[in-house]
Amino acid sequence: MPGRKFLPLVLLFLLVGALMTYQAQAGKKQKQSLSKEKPLAMLNGFVYGSLDAAHGVYSWGADLVSRMGGKKERRIRELEKQVRSLKRQLAGTYALSLENARLKALLGLKEHTPKYVATANVISRGASGWQNTFIIDAGSREGIEKDMTAISPDGLAGKVTGVDKGFSRVLLINDIRFAAAVRIERLGQEAIFAGNGGLKDCDLKYVTSDIGVKKGDVLTTSGLDGLFPAGIRVGYVSGISGGDGFFQEVQVTPYTDTTRLEAVTIIRK
Secondary structure, rough: HHHHHHHHHHHHHHHHHHHHHHHHHHHHHHHOOHHHHHHHHHHHHHEEEEEEEEHHHHHHHHHHHHHHHHHHHHHHHHHHHHHHHOOOOOOOOHHHHHHHHHHHHHHHHHOOOOOEEEEEEEEEEOOOOOEEEEEEEOHHHOOOOOOOEEEOOOOOEEEEEEEEEOOOOEEEOOOOOOOOEEOOOOOEEEEOOOOOOOOOOEEEEEEEEEOOOOOOOOOEEOOOOOOOOOEEEEEEEEEOOOOOEEEEEEEEEEOOOOOHHHEEEEEEE
């Protein structure tokens, strides 16, 4: 048990206390009897010698405990350092797994998309007033042209609005300038999907109250606008209100979270 390590020190303190008490009593007796002066002197010598020895043992014990404590603290610091290192390794492994999953998904798009042109990384976001655009690291050199479609593994992401040799600008689906012809899959009904400048939800326009749209209805591109290929997943209906009595106000949550996009695939019309 841990307490046994300190038992010798406790006994030593008791012995020292007893010797000091005895010395004090011996000093009083010395004043009372001069005839006992020689034995008391011998006893004092013994006591002082014992005290010196006790002090030496105490110093050794204190030093030993101090060194033991220092060793324990060093070991704790080493373990804490190892834990920090393992956390960094775990974070790196998790990030790598996410990157592998993203690349695998993009590779799947390439293999299963006949209209595939290029895959590009997002290298910058739009500045003030152009938050719903970004720049990708591929351009005319990779065959990208204006008005081509940008998609993610989740669905429609935007369209190309500007092209340079090695870079392109993409307008995101939630931008107020973005619109696409879509189909409500369950109903076969046509409507217009439009960005509203928000980050999460967009609008579904020209939906009359008599068609029976419901929350959860899935939207895909219809291709009738001549801009986007038909059949691309766009989003789902997440909110409905009465509107002005003829058209309903319908909210759509896009499948693609544009705030987390790191790469897109560009496809032809």
